[in-house]
Amino acid sequence: MQPTDRIREDVRGFTPYAPGLSMEEIKERYGLSRVVKLASNENPLGASPLVKRVLGRKADMVFRYPRAGNPALTAALAAFHGVPQACVVAGNGSDEVIDLLVRLTCRPGRDNVVAFSPCFSIYVQQTKLCGVTLRQPSLGPDFAFDLPALAGACDDDTALVFLTNPDNPSGYAVPAEAVVALARSLPPRALLVVDEAYADFAEPAAEYSMLARFGECDNVVVLRTFSKLYGLAGLRLGFGVMPEWLADYMLRVRLPFSVNLLAEAAGLAALEDTAFVAASLETVHRGRARLAEGLAGLGCRVFPSQANFLMFEPPLAAAALFEALLRRGLIVRGLKSYGLPGMLRVSIGNDEENDLFLAAMKDICDHGV
Numbered sequence: 001m002q003p004t005d006r007i008r009e010d011v012r013g014f015t016p017y018a019p020g021l022s023m024e025e026i027k028e029r030y031g032l033s034r035v036v037k038l039a040s041n042e043n044p045l046g047a048s049p050l051v052k053r054v055l056g057r058k059a060d061m062v063f064r065y066p067r068a069g070n071p072a073l074t075a076a077l078a079a080f081h082g083v084p085q086a087c088v089v090a091g092n093g094s095d096e097v098i099d100l101l102v103r104l105t106c107r108p109g110r111d112n113v114v115a116f117s118p119c120f121s122i123y124v125q126q127t128k129l130c131g132v133t134l135r136q137p138s139l140g141p142d143f144a145f146d147l148p149a150l151a152g153a154c155d156d157d158t159a160l161v162f163l164t165n166p167d168n169p170s171g172y173a174v175p176a177e178a179v180v181a182l183a184r185s186l187p188p189r190a191l192l193v194v195d196e197a198y199a200d201f202a203e204p205a206a207e208y209s210m211l212a213r214f215g216e217c218d219n220v221v222v223l224r225t226f227s228k229l230y231g232l233a234g235l236r237l238g239f240g241v242m243p244e245w246l247a248d249y250m251l252r253v254r255l256p257f258s259v260n261l262l263a264e265a266a267g268l269a270a271l272e273d274t275a276f277v278a279a280s281l282e283t284v285h286r287g288r289a290r291l292a293e294g295l296a297g298l299g300c301r302v303f304p305s306q307a308n309f310l311m312f313e314p315p316l317a318a319a320a321l322f323e324a325l326l327r328r329g330l331i332v333r334g335l336k337s338y339g340l341p342g343m344l345r346v347s348i349g350n351d352e353e354n355d356l357f358l359a360a361m362k363d364i365c366d367h368g369v
Helices: 023-030 049-061 069-083 094-105 121-129 147-152 176-185 210-218 244-253 259-273 273-297 318-327 349-365
Strands: 088-091 112-115 133-137 158-164 191-195 220-225 236-240 309-313 346-347
Touching: 023 259, 023 318, 049 112, 049 158, 049 259, 069 088, 069 158, 069 236, 069 259, 088 094, 094 121, 094 220, 094 236, 094 244, 112 121, 121 133, 147 158, 147 176, 176 191, 176 210, 210 220, 259 273, 273 309, 273 349, 318 346, 318 349
Parallel strands: 112 133, 112 158, 158 191, 191 220
Antiparallel strands: 088 236, 220 236, 309 346
16 A cells, blocks of 8 residues: 555645745845845735734733634624624634635535636635535636626535635726625525635725625625735734624634634734725835836736736746746746736835836846846
């Protein structure tokens, strides 16, 4: 017997999630003293000063367990978003909530999940791990949502329908009104999971988010994260807003204390620091317009985005451009893993980072890789 015979056959072909390249890795590879990372859609201003102070004060308490269910955080989130506290579940990143949704609702070998192609790789991984079929209709022209195709891929055994709005990697988004119509068109058993990791960056955000319209549909789950706007990617904190009955079952099966004490404290502080949030949004909106204009001026095809990143098709080979940027200390995201080898995605940085990126792009486009 081979050691791998102990692993389920359908798991042996798994490939791990492919994160963006690290700054340390690129410094070592090219002998650089400074690297600018514009690959992982992180907050260009870092973390809130208030969060940093709170984390310092909480450091002495790390030997204590957090309260089960994180009631202080869920109460704050409920008040902030105007939803019932009993409908809010905090998670170790929104990834944990996605994983639990699949395991709670999907019957292996019988049910199916529906999402667009391409989609967030965690949807693919977790459905496969749970032995559930994933159906993937294609996005429309220019990465627009073909919502009738998404609904049409469902049947009476569809447990979950994932919609990332705004989408990654394109940044395309539809208003909440269209999402409500989609939810009402689904089969009775299907839950619509709206992943709003980037919804805060839409303009205007209230027009795109389902949180303000949560009570209008009884089959909608809304996912949010603290990794993007709030700058807490390293602490892994997210949450889902869902029907109360589903939240109850999720809390029954969720691993205890999956949201750690420091993450919870940081989340509470991040919600309070409205000045930092406003500055972050202003920086992203200004930078998004600046990068879109600059890239278009260099001959790139830039896709409209409601997120904190831009997807673009460069006027030269994307792989060669990606490497040329790395040699200059700039990390962007190649999209081969999304089935888009000719595209790149760049996160919106601060003003200096955006200028460095555009200067490097101009140098490469003018003189070649």
